[in-house]
């Protein structure tokens with residue numbers, strides 16, 4: 438059975454956008470290594486966020502942090518080079534848009550980065566299967582992507598458990614990441630269902646101590 442270490446990846450989407458450097462500092466001071474970057478193109482999702490130049494500057498300030506880059510974009514393959522050069526540690530692309538997905542996963546891997554794939558809440562977990570042998574991490578969006586601060590979808594636990602079962606059946610060991618609506622109150626059940634990599638924006642930046650305590654309780 439796969440037992441990946443538990444990782445909390447705070448999303449800086451929920452931080453003060455005028456002080457992103459301080460936000461990464463807060464993550465580091467909490468003893469965490471992963472930082473989640475939500476990149477939005479106003480096409481795949483109805484919102485815009487940050488581009489590679491933000492990542493590049495934060496990489497200069499924080500050379501040792503793990504930058505988990507979630508591309509919510511229709512054409513993510515056109516930006517792999519830019520985000521890799523800017524300092525991404527992992528690049529995560531969605532399954533849903535029409536672009537050369539398999540080639541893009543290979544390109545991310547060949548650049549020496551960790552490879553992630555993501556699905557929206559209404560996409561079947563089983564659609565991930567052909568790509569799972571080629572990724573280090575599979576992420577389930579637990580809200581409709583585009584905005585922070587939403588409520589977690591009702592079937593999050595079932596979807597996490599289904600992905601965990603698929604991972605066991607396929608004898609793989611990719612990480613299972615969840616993103617959206619995670620709180621100190623619901624994180625334990627998500628971890629029990631099989632999530633090992635937790636993205637949290639609002640909960641981390643607004644309720645830091647409660648979230649860290651809830652995760653620490655599951656990490657014993």
Ligand SMILES: O=C(CO)[C@H](O)[C@H](O)COP(=O)(O)O
Pocket residue numbers: 448450451473475507580581582583584585586587616617618619636637638639640
């Ligand atoms: O990908 C995202 C939105 O598309 C965010 O990462 C996600 O919603 C996390 O934010 P919060 O923890 O505030 O729900």
